[in-house]
Amino acid sequence: MPHHVDHVERSRAALTGRMFASLSNPHFRLFMAAMMGQMGAMNMQMVARSWYMYELTGSAALLGAVGLANGLPLLLLSLYGGVIADRVPKKHVLMVGQVASAALALAVAVLITTNIINWQLLIVASLMQGVIMALMMPSRQAVIPELVGEQGLTNAVALNTAGMNLNRLTAPGVAGLMIAVIGIESVYYVMTVLYIVATAFAMMLPITGTTALAGMNALDNVKEGLRYIKDSPVLPALLLVTLVAVVLSMPYMQLLPIFTKDIITVNADGLAWVTGIPLIGGLLEPLPELFEKSSFRLGTLMTVSGLGALAGSLFIAALPADRRGVYFLGSLMLTAITLLAFSISPWYFLSLALVIPLGLGQAGRMALSNALVQANSDDVHRGRVMSVYMMEFGVTNFGIFLIAILADVIGVQWAIGAGAAILGVVTVYFYLRTPIVRQLA
Numbered sequence: 268m269p270h271h272v273d274h275v276e277r278s279r280a281a282l283t284g285r286m287f288a289s290l291s292n293p294h295f296r297l298f299m300a301a302m303m304g305q306m307g308a309m310n311m312q313m314v315a316r317s318w319y320m321y322e323l324t325g326s327a328a329l330l331g332a333v334g335l336a337n338g339l340p341l342l343l344l345s346l347y348g349g350v351i352a353d354r355v356p357k358k359h360v361l362m363v364g365q366v367a368s369a370a371l372a373l374a375v376a377v378l379i380t381t382n383i384i385n386w387q388l389l390i391v392a393s394l395m396q397g398v399i400m401a402l403m404m405p406s407r408q409a410v411i412p413e414l415v416g417e418q419g420l421t422n423a424v425a426l427n428t429a430g431m432n433l434n435r436l437t438a439p440g441v442a443g444l445m446i447a448v449i450g451i452e453s454v455y456y457v458m459t460v461l462y463i464v465a466t467a468f469a470m471m472l473p474i475t476g477t478t479a480l481a482g483m484n485a486l487d488n489v490k491e492g493l494r495y496i497k498d499s500p501v502l503p504a505l506l507l508v509t510l511v512a513v514v515l516s517m518p519y520m521q522l523l524p525i526f527t528k529d530i531i532t533v534n535a536d537g538l539a540w541v542t543g544i545p546l547i548g549g550l551l552e553p554l555p556e557l558f559e560k561s562s563f564r565l566g567t568l569m570t571v572s573g574l575g576a577l578a579g580s581l582f583i584a585a586l587p588a589d590r591r592g593v594y595f596l597g598s599l600m601l602t603a604i605t606l607l608a609f610s611i612s613p614w615y616f617l618s619l620a621l622v623i624p625l626g627l628g629q630a631g632r633m634a635l636s637n638a639l640v641q642a643n644s645d646d647v648h649r650g651r652v653m654s655v656y657m658m659e660f661g662v663t664n665f666g667i668f669l670i671a672i673l674a675d676v677i678g679v680q681w682a683i684g685a686g687a688a689i690l691g692v693v694t695v696y697f698y699l700r701t702p703i704v705r706q707l708a
Contacts, residue, residue: 285422285584285585285587286422286581286584286585287426287584288419288422289415289419289422289423289426290426292414292415292419294414294472294473294475295411295414295415295419295423297468297469297471297472298410298411298414298468298472299426299427299430300468301361301365301465301466301468301469301472302407302427302430302431302465303430303433303434303465304365304461304462304463304464304465304468305365305368305461305462305465306430306431306434306438307434307437307438307461308368308372308438308457308458308459308461308462308465309434310431310434310435310438310439310442310569311438311439311441311442311454311457311458311461312372312396312454312455312458313439313520313569314438314439314442314443314446314454314562314565314566314569315442315446315451315454315455315458316333316389316393317330317333317334317521317523317524317565318443318446318451318524318561318562318565319389319451320333320386320389320524321524321525321528323385323386323389324386326675327522327525327671327672327674327675327679328668328671328672328675329386330521330522330524330525330671331521331522331667331668331669331670331671331672332390332668332671333386333389333390333393334393334521334667334668334671335665335667335668336390336391336393336394336397337393337394337396337397337400338397338661338662338663338665338667339394339397339661340394340397340398340400340401340661341397341400341401341404341657341658341661342658342661342662342665343401343661344398344401344402345401345404345405345654345655345657345658345661346489346492346493346651346654346655346658347401347402347485347489347654348401348402348403348404348405348406348654348657349405349409349489349492349650349651349652349653349654349655349657350485350488350489350492350650350651350654351402351405351406351650352405352406352409352410352649352650352651352653352654353409353488353492353647353648353649353650353651354488355406356474356475357406357407357409357410357413357475358410358469358470358472358473358474358475359474360402360403360406360407361403361406361407361410361469361472362466362469362470363403364399364400364402364403364406364407365403365462365463365465365466365469366462366466367399368396368399368462369459369462369463369466371392371395371396371399372455372456372458372459372462373455373456373459374392375388375389375392375455376452376455376456376458376459379451379452379455380452397661401657401661404653404657405650405651405653405654405657406650408637408641408653408656408657409641409649409650409653410472410475411423411424411427411641412641412646412649413475414475420638420641420642421583421584421586421591421634421638421642422584424634424637424638424641425580425581425583425584425586425634425638426580426584427634428576428580428583428630428633428634428637429577429580429581429584429630429634431576431580431633432573432576432577432579432580432626432630433573433577434573435569435570435572435573435576435577435626436570436571436573436574436576436577437570437573438570439565439566439569439570439573440566440567440569440570441566442454442566443562443563443564443565443566443567443569443570444563444566445457446562446566447560447562447563488651489651491651492648492651492652492654492655493651493655495648495651495652496648496652496655499643500703501643501703501707502640502643502644502652504697504701504703504704505636505639505640505643505704505707506640506655506656506659508596508599508693508697508701508704509632509636509640509656509659510659510662511690511693512599512602512632512636512690512693512694513659513662513663513666514659514662514663514666515603515666515686515687515689515690515693516599516602516603516606516629516632516686516687516690517663517666517667518663518666518667518670518671518682518683518686519606519609519610519683519686520569521667521671522667522670522671522674522679522682522683523565523568523569524561524565525674525679526568526618526679527561527562527564527565527568528561529679530613530679530680531564531568531612531613531614531615531618532613532614532615564615567619568618568619568622571619571622571623571626572622572623572625572626572629573626574623574626575622575623575624575625575626575627575628575630576626576627576629576630577626577630578623578626578627578630579598579626579627579628579629579630579631579634580630580633580634582627582631583630583631583634583635583638584634589708590708591635591638591639591707591708592639592704592705592706592707592708593705594631594635595631595632595635595636595639595704595707596694596697596698596704596705597631598627598628598629598630598631598632598635599628599632599690599693599694600628600691600694600695601624601625601627601628601631602625602628602629602632602687602690603628603687603688603690603691603694604687604691605621605622605624605625605628606625606683606684606686606687606690607684607687607688607691608621609621609622609625609683610679610680610681610683610684610687611680611684636656637656639707640652640653640656641653643707670682670683670686
């Protein structure tokens with residue numbers, strides 16, 4: 268074998284080995300298997316709940332309200348979820364949370380099957396799911412360094428994000444197709460099974476090290492964790508820029524049903540052109556009737572965005588642990604630019620192309636913000652720091668609700684586009700004026 272070819276092969280093998288390094292840890296493999304089941308169910312729910320709420324009501328405000336109901340517990344209860352993560356074996360928290368999620372998904376499926384469901388019950392179910400997530404998610408995030416150690420943290424978090432995005436690549440499209448062909452209730456039955464599978468894998472996880480928070484009650488634990496964040500030289504700025512990015516960039520996912528039903532059209536000429544492309548034309552030719560269904564367009568948009576997100580996650584997994592602050596801010600700028608373009612596009616296939624780099628930017632933001640926050644937290648406080656990190660997603664749902672109301676007033680394209688433009692300005696500001704974020708290794 269020529270020397271240069273051998274060098275290329277060794278470099279490729281080293282890159283692949285670095286990209287998937289954490290999967291050599293059997294405990295992390297169990298965690299990933301459990302996470303894949305849970306995130307598969309959550310991604311199917313994202314399509315099903317949003318589509319069904321808009322189908323029942325036709326209201327952007329109520330579509331935002333179902334997201335708000337899901338996010339409110341994250342805002343109110345995540346800090347206590349962080350205390351639980353620092354007090355209780357995280358394996359037990361994961362198991363209880365997944366069993367509760369399975370029971371809730373089954374209850375919604377039965378309500379739909381018996382034709383009892385209405386939009387009010389859908390909001391109640393969303394609120395209950397938010398309570399489960401608020402109490403469970405800090406443990407799910409904080410257990411990662413206990414399984415892989417500090418050195419493997421960035422790789423493991425990026426692979427965790429890659430797993431989430433692999434689900435985004437498949438689960439939404441499957442959910443959209445199931446809604447169009449079988450019916451909405453089928454999605455919730457499949458979600459129930461996925462949560463049960465996740466519970467089975469979580470049961471096989473080891474009980475990793477926990478920190479006993481003796482001498483203080485839960486409220487004192489919360490206050491002490493907040494003081495720790497306030498006194499950190501890095502965490503306040505990092506959590507602030509993450510909050511702004513999440514609030515301004517995430518609402519488009521919840522409001523996609525409006526785009527697919529009212530804005531993004533499948534032009535007959537465009538469909539004819541795409542079906543004429545070799546290789547993919549034959550796959551798309553039998554599907555013109557499906558393209559007319561908003562649930563199918565919604566599922567495919569979310570699935571294709573997962574393709575970019577998966578690529579972004581694997582790219583971050585392969586990165587050495589340096590210049591992560593620059594890559595983080597670069598991910599925010601990519602998100603801002605592509606989200607602005609997406610908000611303008613009325614054409615399905617152009618929107619389909621735009622969500623690939625949009626997903627890549629979102630994945631970079633998710634993986635790097637998570638890894639940087641955890642890397643700059645000590646073992647004693649990590650669960651509570653991650654609870655504040657998760658609280659930001661609760662705040663996001665307030666942002667989604669406000670942008671949904673704004674969408675009813677000025678239109679969804681203006682509302683999402685304005686958020687994207689503001690995100691671009693904020694990213695430039697943080698790059699120029701807050702070097703502590705830019706210089707994070």
